[in-house]
Amino acid sequence: MLEEVKHAIQDDYPDDFSHCYGCGRLNKKGHQFRTGWDGEQTVTAYKPAPEHTAIPGFVYGGLLASLIDCHGTGSASLALHRKNGHDPGDGIEAPRFVTASLEIKFTKPTPQDVTLKAVGTIEEIHPKKFKVTTDVYAADEHCASGTVTAVVMPDSFGKQ
């Protein structure tokens, strides 16, 4: 099972947009999720910390929500970046997305002490808007599924 993403889209986010607690490579206290291609799908692998419990032995829902959220924006960025002729690691800054909506179904308690794998499928619904459907596995167990609608970050973001 994939335990690490070599070329992550988050490595190519502009510095100013790399402070997200979920996926910012410059946020030292955050999860630093890394999202990359796996064929035509996308993948983020993450091992929760011991404190990320719901009840002892199981992962809390907020971590899964954060994983699905950032995996969604990262996947949308991967898709638009590829459409523009680029892949992570080629030195070109990647587009940054924000989440418009997030839906999650928790199908099974998620065991702790296992690397989680989010696997995403991307659909373009508008040149600046992508829908990412994600399944989260703990080893081979399917634990949650989610849908993110991600839109290109407006220029005004942060200036309101």
Add this chain to the structure above:
Amino acid sequence: MLEEVKHAIQDDYPDDFSHCYGCGRLNKKGHQFRTGWDGEQTVTAYKPAPEHTAIPGFVYGGLLASLIDCHGTGSASLALHRKNGHDPGDGIEAPRFVTASLEIKFTKPTPQDVTLKAVGTIEEIHPKKFKVTTDVYAADEHCASGTVTAVVMPDSFGKQ
């Protein structure tokens, strides 16, 4: 604006179920969300830490998802506890819920350095299943809305 919940349902969760990173009073590293009644509605107030950024100045979506999630299970617990004749602080253990599904719409970037307030409305859809509709405000700004379907934690939870 309410900045603190005096009688929180999380104070009455059994110790074994009080380790949630979002709302467990015994999780020293977690958010320790506290959810209580405000008339017929429920409220959770929380001030994000400086590292909980999306981009600098704004709160990341995963924190909002975690807040809406735990506010939802806490609200469902408040409702069932009241239906059983109890309120937080009366010394009776409260029922613990888990999240079946979570839906969030992010309506506006959520400013940092402000206490967030989640306000919930509860609907019983089955004796063991509640739907909680939540709005999140930063000061008076509406930033997100969410729906949680929460179910009474099965006896088997954690024993699988």
